[in-house]
Amino acid sequence: MRNNIFKKISVIGVFCVIIISSFLFCACNEENYSKADVDTIYSAILDDYCDTKGYIDININASKVVHTEAVSDDKYYIFPYILDNYVSFSSGLVFSVASRQNGILFSLGSFSQKELNDVYAKFSNVLTSLNSLDEIKNIYENSDGYLQYDELINAYFVLIDNLYSLSDSFSDYYFDSLYSSNFSASNVAKGSLSDLFWFELFSLSKVSYIYDLKNMNSIESEGEVVTWFNNTRVLKTFVNDSADILSALKLNNDLSYGTNLTHKTNLAGIISNMLDLKSAFERDFNNFVIASSGFFLNEYLNATNRTSYLQNCSEFENSKFNLINEFILGRYEAFLSGIRMSKYNINV
Numbered sequence: 293m294r295n296n297i298f299k300k301i302s303v304i305g306v307f308c309v310i311i312i313s314s315f316l317f318c319a320c321n322e323e324n325y326s327k328a329d330v331d332t333i334y335s336a337i338l339d340d341y342c343d344t345k346g347y348i349d350i351n352i353n354a355s356k357v358v359h360t361e362a363v364s365d366d367k368y369y370i371f372p373y374i375l376d377n378y379v380s381f382s383s384g385l386v387f388s389v390a391s392r393q394n395g396i397l398f399s400l401g402s403f404s405q406k407e408l409n410d411v412y413a414k415f416s417n418v419l420t421s422l423n424s425l426d427e428i429k430n431i432y433e434n435s436d437g438y439l440q441y442d443e444l445i446n447a448y449f450v451l452i453d454n455l456y457s458l459s460d461s462f463s464d465y466y467f468d469s470l471y472s473s474n475f476s477a478s479n480v481a482k483g484s485l486s487d488l489f490w491f492e493l494f495s496l497s498k499v500s501y502i503y504d505l506k507n508m509n510s511i512e513s514e515g516e517v518v519t520w521f522n523n524t525r526v527l528k529t530f531v532n533d534s535a536d537i538l539s540a541l542k543l544n545n546d547l548s549y550g551t552n553l554t555h556k557t558n559l560a561g562i563i564s565n566m567l568d569l570k571s572a573f574e575r576d577f578n579n580f581v582i583a584s585s586g587f588f589l590n591e592y593l594n595a596t597n598r599t600s601y602l603q604n605c606s607e608f609e610n611s612k613f614n615l616i617n618e619f620i621l622g623r624y625e626a627f628l629s630g631i632r633m634s635k636y637n638i639n640v
Contacts, residue, residue: 354368384494555637580616
């Protein structure tokens with residue numbers, strides 16, 4: 293009896309050693325990436341998919357795919373009118389830093405090995421999704437806009453998801469150590485304003501991306517893109533309110549140019565307040581994401597009668613809707629008002 297027990301313990305012990313050894317072997321053999329490796333994959337994206345300012349530019353050829361007399365009536369309009377903006381919102385933070393510093397290397401200076409591995413993997417995902425989108429785009433263009441339209445929209449979503457993921461990591465590793473709520477008028481300069489406003493557009497755009505854009509129904513008829521856009525709850529306001537700042541940032545303009553001491557003091561106050569509440573925004577945003585998950589929000593937005601839909605929802609689903617609503621009307625709107633106020637104090 294004692295021998296059988298001993299044998300069982302021995303077998304279990306050997307099994308545990310094998311499992312632990314396998315785990316350690318995999319961990320030891322996990323490939324590490326250098327700053328040069330990150331720079332290489334960033335440069336591949338820059339060479340193949342970025343404009344002369346260093347920003348991702350999908351550049352669909354409208355002359356090949358537009359069928360209507362007015363471009364705004366064509367289904368193609370979803371790309372330059374909305375989706376290209378979200379490519380910019382989700383990527384501008386990373387690519388503006390790299391553009392300003394003549395490459396990605398300088399900003400990686402304090403990154404740990406784990407952080408380099410993470411950023412490399414996410415740049416790799418971005419490059420893969422860009423390559424996939426490019427293939428679908430070529431089919432769409434070569435078919436005069438008749439094939440792969442919905443697939444192209446989905447490819448945009450995959451790309452934007454990967455860009456948000458990259459920017460999330462990059463902002464944690466690079467941005468957080470640079471700026472604090474002690475931001476003062478003396479800190480107002482081209483580089484700091486570029487970083488901070490790209491970060492704000494990145495953070496705020498995720499709300500309308502999750503709420504409106506990813507719950508969009510398939511576009512089927514002429515003029516439907518504009519009709520849908522005009523009926524969005526969050527997206528239309530955000531795109532319109534951020535348009536001037538986005539245009540200036542994509543041109544790498546100096547937002548601090550011509551700002552006097554009063555403007556700088558006003559900006560410093562707005563920025564300090566947003567930085568001070570950054571953690572609270574991220575906490576509430578994460579709750580918003582959880583509440584928005586599943587089919588609930590999509591069904592609500594596409595319901596013929598939204599009031600009736602909510603009346604037929606469970607108490608739990610109505611609680612989720614209240615959480616979403618409170619975030620949009622509260623923390624999100626407060627941060628968006630910071631963008632609105634900032635426009636009166638910067639060079640746009």
